[in-house]
Amino acid sequence: MNIWQLVVKEISRRKMNFSLGLVSVVIAVTTLMGALILLRAHDVRTEQIVAQKEEETKQRMVLMQDDYRKIMKKLGFNLLILPKDQQLADLYANDYASKYMPEDYVSALSASKIMSIRHLLPSLQQKIKWPEKQRTIILIGTRGEVPFLHRDPKEPMLVAVPKGTMVLGYELHQSLNLKQGDKVRFFGQDFMVHQCNEERGSKDDISIWIDLKQAQDILNRPDQVNAILALKCICAGDDISLIRKEITAILPGTQVIEQGTKVITRAEARERAAQEAEEAIGAEIQNREKLKKERETYASIMVPLVLIACGVWIFLLFLSNVRDRQSEIGIFRAIGVRASGILKIFLLKALLIGLIGGFLGFIIGIFSGIVFLDLRLVLSIVDFRFLLLAIVLSTLLSLLASWIPALLASQQDPAIVLREE
Amino acid sequence: MFIMLQLKNIYKSYTKDNKAVQVLNDFSLSVKTGEFIAVQGPSGCGKTTMLLTAGGLMQPEKGQVLIREKDFYAMNPDKRAVYRANHVGFVFQQYHLIPYLTVLENVLTLNLADSKKITREKGIELLEYLGLQDRINHVPGELSVGEKQRTALARALLNQPEILFADEITGNLDDDNTALVIHYLQEYKKKGGTILLVTHDSQTAGKADRIVYLK
Numbered sequence: 001m002n003i004w005q006l007v008v009k010e011i012s013r014r015k016m017n018f019s020l021g022l023v024s025v026v027i028a029v030t031t032l033m034g035a036l037i038l039l040r041a042h043d044v045r046t047e048q049i050v051a052q053k054e055e056e057t058k059q060r061m062v063l064m065q066d067d068y069r070k071i072m073k074k075l076g077f078n079l080l081i082l083p084k085d086q087q088l089a090d091l092y093a094n095d096y097a098s099k100y101m102p103e104d105y106v107s108a109l110s111a112s113k114i115m116s117i118r119h120l121l122p123s124l125q126q127k128i129k130w131p132e133k134q135r136t137i138i139l140i141g142t143r144g145e146v147p148f149l150h151r152d153p154k155e156p157m158l159v160a161v162p163k164g165t166m167v168l169g170y171e172l173h174q175s176l177n178l179k180q181g182d183k184v185r186f187f188g189q190d191f192m193v194h195q196c197n198e199e200r201g202s203k204d205d206i207s208i209w210i211d212l213k214q215a216q217d218i219l220n221r222p223d224q225v226n227a228i229l230a231l232k233c234i235c236a237g238d239d240i241s242l243i244r245k246e247i248t249a250i251l252p253g254t255q256v257i258e259q260g261t262k263v264i265t266r267a268e269a270r271e272r273a274a275q276e277a278e279e280a281i282g283a284e285i286q287n288r289e290k291l292k293k294e295r296e297t298y299a300s301i302m303v304p305l306v307l308i309a310c311g312v313w314i315f316l317l318f319l320s321n322v323r324d325r326q327s328e329i330g331i332f333r334a335i336g337v338r339a340s341g342i343l344k345i346f347l348l349k350a351l352l353i354g355l356i357g358g359f360l361g362f363i364i365g366i367f368s369g370i371v372f373l374d375l376r377l378v379l380s381i382v383d384f385r386f387l388l389l390a391i392v393l394s395t396l397l398s399l400l401a402s403w404i405p406a407l408l409a410s411q412q413d414p415a416i417v418l419r420e421e
Numbered sequence: 422m423f424i425m426l427q428l429k430n431i432y433k434s435y436t437k438d439n440k441a442v443q444v445l446n447d448f449s450l451s452v453k454t455g456e457f458i459a460v461q462g463p464s465g466c467g468k469t470t471m472l473l474t475a476g477g478l479m480q481p482e483k484g485q486v487l488i489r490e491k492d493f494y495a496m497n498p499d500k501r502a503v504y505r506a507n508h509v510g511f512v513f514q515q516y517h518l519i520p521y522l523t524v525l526e527n528v529l530t531l532n533l534a535d536s537k538k539i540t541r542e543k544g545i546e547l548l549e550y551l552g553l554q555d556r557i558n559h560v561p562g563e564l565s566v567g568e569k570q571r572t573a574l575a576r577a578l579l580n581q582p583e584i585l586f587a588d589e590i591t592g593n594l595d596d597d598n599t600a601l602v603i604h605y606l607q608e609y610k611k612k613g614g615t616i617l618l619v620t621h622d623s624q625t626a627g628k629a630d631r632i633v634y635l636k
Contacts, residue, residue, distance in 0.1 A: 001522070001529035013521030331517035334478060335576065336506025336534035338499045345533075415479035418513060418588075419469050 003341070007348045014321065021317050021353045022360070025394045028310035029361020030368060033390060035299035037369040040381045042295060046288040053284055057277035064273050078259035079117075079240075081105070081228040081247060086255065095203050096125035096138065097226035103212075105251050106228055110146045112250045116243045120146040121229040124215050130208075132185045133176060137169075138207040141215020141225075160211065165194035167209040173197075186210075187218045229259075311401040314353070318346065318405035325409070326417045333414035346406035350398040358394030362387050424490065425584055425615045426452040426475060431484035433470055444470045445481065450633060452584070457606070457616040459626035462635030468619040469588055471635065475617060476509055476586045477501040488584075506534035510577030514589035516569045518561040518576075524548060524568075525557045528576045536580050547575050551605060567598030574605060584615040591625050603628050 011018045082091065083099035090098050106122040124141040144160030161167055166186065168178060173196040178184065182193045191210065199205060216222050230247070244256040322329075329342055365386075369378040433445040444467030452458055460468050473479040475486060477493045486493040488508075493501060505511075518527050528544045548557055551571045561569055570590055577585055587606070591599040603625060606616055618629060626632050 001526050001532050003533060005526075006519075006522070006530070006533065009521050009526070327515075327517055328519055331511075331513075331519075332530070332533065333502065334476070334505065334511045334517075335531055336502045336504070336509075336536060338502045338535065340499075341533055413479075415473045418478065418517070419473060 003344055003348060007345060007352065010325075010345075011349065011352065014324070017317055017321050017324075018349070018353065021314050021350075021398070022357045024310040024313040024317070025353055025357025025398055026361040026364060028307050028397055029358050029390045029394045030365045031306040032303050032393060033362060033365020033386065034368050035303050036386065036389075037365065037373070037378060037381055039292065039295060039299060041369070041373050041377055042288070042292050044377060044381060046285070046292070049288065050281060050285060053277075053281045057274075057281070060277065061273060079230040079243065079247075080257050080259055081109075081230060081251065081254050082257065083226065084253050084255050086226075088257065094127065096127065100124075100221060100224040100226050101253060103216075103223045103225050105254065106146050106225070108250055109228070109230075109247070114246055114250060116246055117230045119229075119231040121231065122146060122212065122225040123227050123229065124212060124219065124221060124225045125227065126219050128219070131187065135172070135176075136206070137172065138203055139215055139218065140207055140209045141212040141219070142209055143212040161194060161209050163211045163214060164189075164191060165210070166191045167195040167197060168193055169205040169207040170197055170199040171205040172208065189214070189218075228254075230256075307397060311397055314350075314398055314401035315405065318350070318402040319408075321349075322346070322405045322409040322412075326412065329409055329412050330414040330417035333412075334418060339410040342412075343406050343410040346402060346409055347399060350402035350406070351395060353402075354395030354398030355391060357398065358391040359387075361394060362390035365390070423454055424451050425454045425456070425488070426450075426617070427485075427487040427490075428471070428475055429485040429487065431471070431474060431481045431486070433467065433474060433479070433481045435470070445474070448484070448635075450475075452615060452617060454583075454615055455610065455613050456631065457610050457629045458618065459629035459632045460617065460619045460635060461621065461623070461626050461632055464621075466635040468635055472586050472588050472617065472619050476511060477505055503535045506531065506536035507580060508583045510580070510582035510585040512570070512573050512577045512585065512587045512590045514592045516561070516573040518569060518572055520561055523558045523560055524553055524564070524572050524575075527561070527572055528579055531576060531579050539579055544575075544579060547579055548572075551575050552601070565598075566593045567595070567601065570594060570598065570602060571605070574602065578605075578609060582614065584617065585609065587616065587618045587620075589620055590618070591620065591622055599625065 082097050083101040086097050086099040103122060106120055109117065109120055122143060125138060127136065127138050129135070130137050142161060166184070168176075173179065173193070176184075178193050178196065180193050180196055184191050184193065186208070197204065210218075212225070216224060240258055247256050248254060332342060332345075333339075366378060366382055369382070428448060428450040431445045431448040432443075433448075434441050434443040436442070442465075444465075448467075448471060450458075450471075460471065462468050470479065474481050477486070477488070477496075480494050488504070493504075496504065519530060522530065525541070525544050525548065528548060529539060529541065531539055545554075545557060548554060551574065553568060553571055553575065556564060556568055556572075561572070564572065570593070574590070577587075585606075591602055594602060599622070606618070607628065610616055616629075618625070620626050
C-alpha cells in the first residue's frame, strides 16, 4: 500500500466528492479556454477581414482607374501647343512660355481638317510690371476661342475680352480696390474693368486678361502668341501621341504637351480613393479593436469570477472530505504517519483533480470553440501552449483551493477523535 | 527486565461543557518490558486519556512520559510519529479501519508511515495467523466485529512493536472472539511484547500480569 494507491482507492470510494471537484475544475478551465479561443479567434478574424478589405480596395482601385480612363476619354485631353524651341524647364519655372510663334498657327489649325481638336485658344502671356500701379502681374492677351472653319459654329468655351477692357485676378482687384466698371490706366492706355474673377489660389489671381491685339502692342510682339490651348481633344484609343502627330504634321514648328490639370486630377482622384479605402480599413480595425476590448473586459471579469467560484467550491469539498475522514486521519497519525504524510494524501488527490480536470476542460473548451466558431479556425488557434496553460492553471487552482483543508487535516489532533470514540 | 514505559506525575485535564475536568492528577506508572498491564476504572476516569498520553498522542500538561528512558514529548511530533511507526502498536475499541481498503490493505497502511517496509507476504502471513485468510480481500463493511478487531490487531502487530496500547478492544466482542483476541495478546506477550490494556471487563483484566485501577 502506497500513498497513490490510497488516494485512488479513496477517490473510487467517494466518487461524488471527486466528481464534483472535477466538474468545478472543468468549468474553470473550459471558461478560460473559451475566453482565450474567442479572443484569439477575434484577432485571426480581424486579420482576415482587414486582408479581405485590402484586397477589395485593390480591386476597387483597379476598377476606378479604368473608370477614370473612360471618363477622361469622354472629356478628352487638354493640350498646350508651344513653340518647338520652348524649354519645358523654363515653362514650368515661369508658368508661361518664353518663346513665341506666329499667331497664324491658330489659323492654320482652324483651317485644317483635324478632327481630334475641339476648341482652340491662342494666348500671349508674360510677366511684367504694371507701371501705373507698380505691381508685378501676368499679362494674358486672348482673343477667345478660334472657330474651326470647316465645322458648324458652336457655343465657344471661352469668350474674348472686349477691346479696351480687362479681366482682373482676385488678388489684384482686392488689393487695388477695383470693381467691375472702374476705369484704370494700364501702360498709358485707359481700360475698363470688365470682370473681377473669384479667388482661384493660383497665378490667375495676379493675372490680367486683355484683348490679344492690345497685349501684342503692349508687349511689342505683333502677330505673335506663345501658347495655343487646345481643349477637349479626343482621339481613338485615348492615345495622346496620335494627336501630337496630327498637330505637329500641320504645325512643324511646335511641340505638344498635356495640361497638368488632368493628370493631377486623375492622381488626386486615385489618392482620394486610396485615402477613403484606408480610412474604411482603419475604421474597421478600430471597430474590431473596440469589440476586442469589450470582450477582453468581459473575460477579465468573467474568468476570475469563475475561477474564484470554482476555487471556493473545491475548498468546501475538501473541507467536507477532511471532516468525513477525521477517524482515518486519527488512525494514520496513531500508526505513525507524519503530518506531512497526511498533507500529501489530500494534495495528491487535489493534484489528480487538477490534472484530469485540466485535460477535460481543455478538450471541452476546444469542443465549445468548434461548436460556436469553426473547426479549422479553432484548430489553427489552439496549440500545445493552451494545453500546458490548462493543466498548469487547473493544477494550481486545485492545489491552492485544497491547501487550507489539507493543512487543517495534517494539523488535526488525533487524540480528539480517538478519545471521543 | 527493564522499564519499557514510565509515566511520571502526569497531569491532564480537558474541557467539557465549558468546565475543566481534571482526568489525570499526579498519575504515575511504570511498565516493565514484557509486562501485560490492564488498566481499569469507571467511565470518564481518564483511562483512554492515560493510554493516548502514554502512546505519545496527547501531551500532558505536567509530568513526563519516558519510553525506553527517553522523554517521549521531548521529541518533536514527527520524531514521535516515526517512533510510533517502528516501536508502538495501537488498537481501539472502534477498530478505526479504513472503510474503502481491503483487510490486507488496511494492515499494510503501516507502509504509509516511516516504518521499515512491510511486504504483502508478511501481511498475509500475519492475517493467516489471526485466522483471517479468507477475508484478505474483503472490506471492513463485510466483516464481523471479531474479524474487524482481529484486522485492527493485525495492523497493530505487523511492525512487531515493543509495546501495544489497547483500548477496550474486547468491548464489542462476544465471549469466543474475546477469548481469541486475548489469546493473541498472550501470544504477543510470549514473544516479548509489552501490553498496556484499558478494559472494563474484569475477566479480560484477569489475564494481565498486573491491574492498575484509576479512580
